[in-house]
Amino acid sequence: MSNNDVKDLNLAEGGRRRIEWAEREMPVLRLIRERFAKERPLEGVRVSACLHVTTETANLMRTLQAGGADVVLTASNPLSTQDDVAASLVVHNEIPVYAIKGEDNVTYYKHLSAALDHKPMITMDDGADLVTVMHKERRELIPNVIGSMEETTTGVIRMRAMAKDGMLSFPVVAVNDAMTKHFFDNRYGTGQSTIDGIIRATNILLAGKNFVVAGYGWCGRGLAMRARGMGANVIVTEVDPMPALEAVMDGFRVMPMEEAAQIGDIFCTLTGDLNVIDRKHFEVMKDGAIVANSGHFNVEINIPALEEMSVAKRLVRPFVDQYELKDGRQIHILGEGRLINLASAEGHPASVMDMSFANQALATEYIFKHGRELEKKVYSVPEEIDREIARLKLDAMKVKIDTLTPEQVHYLNSWQEGT
Template sequence: MNEVSTIRDIRLAADGQRKIDWVKQYMPVLNSLRDQYIQERPFAGKKIVICLHLEAKTAYLALTIQAGGGEVAVVASNPLSTQDDVVAALVENGIRAHAWHGATDEEYKVHINKALDFGPDYIIDDGGDLVSTIHTCRRELIGQVRGGAEETTTGILRLKAMSREGKLEFPMMAVNDARSKYLFDNRYGTGQSVWDAILRTTNLVVAGKTVCIVGYGWCGKGVALRARGLGAKIIICEVDPVKANEAWMDGYEVMPMKEAASMADYFITVTGNKNVITKDHFARMKNGAILANAGHFDVEISKQDLSLLAVSKRKVRPNTEEFTLEDGRKIFLLAEGRLVNLAAGDGHPVEVMDMSFALQALALEYLVKNQGLENKVFNVPEQLDNRVALMKLHSLGLQIDSLTSDQAEYLAGWVNE
């Protein structure tokens, strides 16, 4: 066992390795990059800390970067999504790890700092926890960290806020904003994995029921699309008038949260914001309402308000808490209000994460090859985005047309011919 790791039980490694072997066969894009990296070793001599959900797909990304010569340490971005057997398998493969399932808030902070003790040259972040810790508590690492890549919408919002204020001390790649990420990961990945987690957790029917989805970004669109496929009636709550119009034209009901609160059987938050469901909404909900969060942090559903309103609470199923209100109504909260698709499921489908994690690897490679970038948030270059999309098509045996030189010239010009 790697003595510099902090994990639950190394004896679980064999089980974790089987999970990694399973996802590997469904990640052809990452497999192709791994073969390339073994030959070129773009990360040789570089230390990389990865803060993501520690399950098999993430593990294979870490192993791909290791195959490219990188020294890798991993830490969890969410304690409830950590799979201890996968973490053990990573340690068996020579990767440092600081994580275990169900870590307390204090343990989580310790793990983050232990990972940063590794002294990274580059980071891959999910929600901005590494970036935030480096900029607040571990400023001795400023100057050593040369850049990083961010996985989520929530993390990019935080990074852009830092950049606007001139507080960002190294360049970051906005991987979430690449088309090959958000059009697939956020929409199809979130849509499928959220309902997979809810269904396995509750074992209840969706058809004929009303689902309220709070937030109609790409993740919300995916959750709504799958809810429709399951036979639900759908309500969308939004603060963005353009997205609200879009939801209406997609065929969904649109209304304020206070109105929706009394109508829905399921509530799913996907906003990236805090307190979008609070005491005023709980007071209006049906008996048996089910609450789930698909945003990065567990702040979208006010757990404090729900606890204050409840006269009792208990665990009634794995990842399911029952809150009984004074009038006898029961409200059920899934996965402690954390990211439900990972805290109560296995996360996005493997084939979807193949594209997202290929982008992460290519973004990291781009940073290594382009030293001296400004301390701001950069989009993934279009050629890398398109490269991942083409690699995915080729893995499916699909071909597409390409522009002729005359067509490309026409699109680039402005003079009518």
């Protein structure tokens, strides 16, 4: 494959304008890029990144490049690529990109292979596909790899499973677990962008609808909060008693999916697990039910089961497939069951991705410096990086906070004083 595979290089100018627009909302990453350009801490390192190809990702790639990295980018989801952004990175930044919105699975894995042909020293994943393919099919590349970063909950789960089985061949930094990532990106970013994707795809009114949120992790919390803000009656389904209890205390109805399936108007999965909405749930859903996913992979909705149950299928709107069941009921699947916030919308707002990608950039620098000293397991982002990103974000927002006095520091580090 040549040094790029994108839809149309003529889209590049429009992509550049949108990348520049996103940059206005990414002051932390901009500050890091300015430092990287002066210090060149990534000089000579080959980076292969498997991420959603969006305007925000483009600014991360520009930052790594400013730091001296030799970067290649491929898509982490067949429906999430913004084709004008992919074109701009190739034309204006000379970064090889392998990503086309709507590519089939064969092309998707060809693109992963092309990114691995770069012989990366550091990889960057959003869902762990790149690292998994390397471990399964391209093991000759592993000795070159210093380490990797993982952006998503789904990917971190996969990486920890690999480490537990003794199969992980290099250290991985769980960028997803940084507080400045999951507190903000997962909660506020996923919450807003998922609502955006559902509304763009369907143009329905959320107020008064029964909105079922499957999973009450940080992404589910964010979506439940935003759906309630739009006037929906939010129902949460969970398998873990702790977040289920939290959802109850936050004022949401909590019940098993089998019960929710009978009364829900809109469903969205955010769990990272398999068949969260299954055949038995489709069997009892209302006529006209809308089903979407905002977890990383399209396995959370058992679409093959729905296919078997259906007598007809048609595309009624862009990103809306209508399945007609034998009894005449119609169920609508959004975005082929893939990430609806990126399939029909633009993903997270740039201001939250600013913190996520600042973590990616600084974790890349950290891995390049320290990766050879680390064990072959999954690591959290160092706390000093997380706190520095929070500090920079507050500065950019012109928000000031207090600092401890010497007396307060002494008190917090002592045990002698009591009641």
